[in-house]
Amino acid sequence: MIKLLSEHMADMKMQVDSAEMTDTELLLAVYKEIIEKLSGVKSQRHQLILEGVRRFNEMIERAGGGYTAVEVADLLGISPQAVGKKRKRKQLLAVRRGEHAIYPVWQFNGNEVVTGLKELLEELEGLSTIMKTQFLLGTDSEYQMSRIEYLKSNGLDENLRRKARQLGAQGAR
Incomplete structure (x- = not known):
């Protein structure tokens, strides 16, 4: 043996000297x-x-970090359970950090969710959190700013919705 x-x-080129073992x-x-x-x-x-x-x-982190569910609840004036429901309904984007989730700060405008974000997240349905985040934080050559900055400044228009829909459709394949 x-x-x-x-x-x-x-x-197998294993490095074991078996002579005196x-x-x-x-x-x-x-x-x-x-x-x-x-x-x-x-x-x-x-x-x-x-x-x-x-x-x-x-x-x-470069985009501002994230809030805990309790911090989001305080910010929005709702319960942490309501924050969880918004996450499950895909109305808020959450990033898993160990056993908990953080909610990126860029999806908030003051003490409310950025207007139009819910609709964009619906268009991006089926994509990973990473893909959604890259879409929203990525600089759009047409807008010369990130899509989330554009959304905050200009609101949701059909062009931005179309871009999200196209990416969502590509990711669904």
């Missing part, structure tokens, strides 16, 4: 080596995911 494992390890030590060494090789592949994917999450969180 030890001879077969040693040959197999050589074929007990069977248990050899099995543990092989197990450790396999786990390290597998975790290397997994950790590359994991690192890419973590990098994407980091960049998304940076985008949210």
Whole structure:
């Protein structure tokens, strides 16, 4: 058995010196080596995911950060449960942070939700929170500002609604 494992390890280019190991030590060494090789592949994917999450969180922070549900409730003069209902009805955009959600500050204008945001979120239905956020925070070459800034300044017009509808339709495929 030890001879077969040693040959197999050589074929796999495993770095284990089995010459003076007990069977248990050899099995543990092989197990450790396999786990390290597998975790290397997994950790590359994991690192890419973590990098994407980091960049998304940076985008949210650059745009002003987020409120907790309690802070949104205070801001809007409603209960935290009502905030949760607005989130579930897709009237507010929430970003998961661990077990809780934050509500990006850019979706509020003073003590109310930006007028027209609910309708834009309906057009973007089916897209991920990341895609919705990128759409709203992204600079639109036609407007020379982000779409959320345009919405706050000019209100919802058919052109902005059409842009959201087109992206929502692409994402639904």
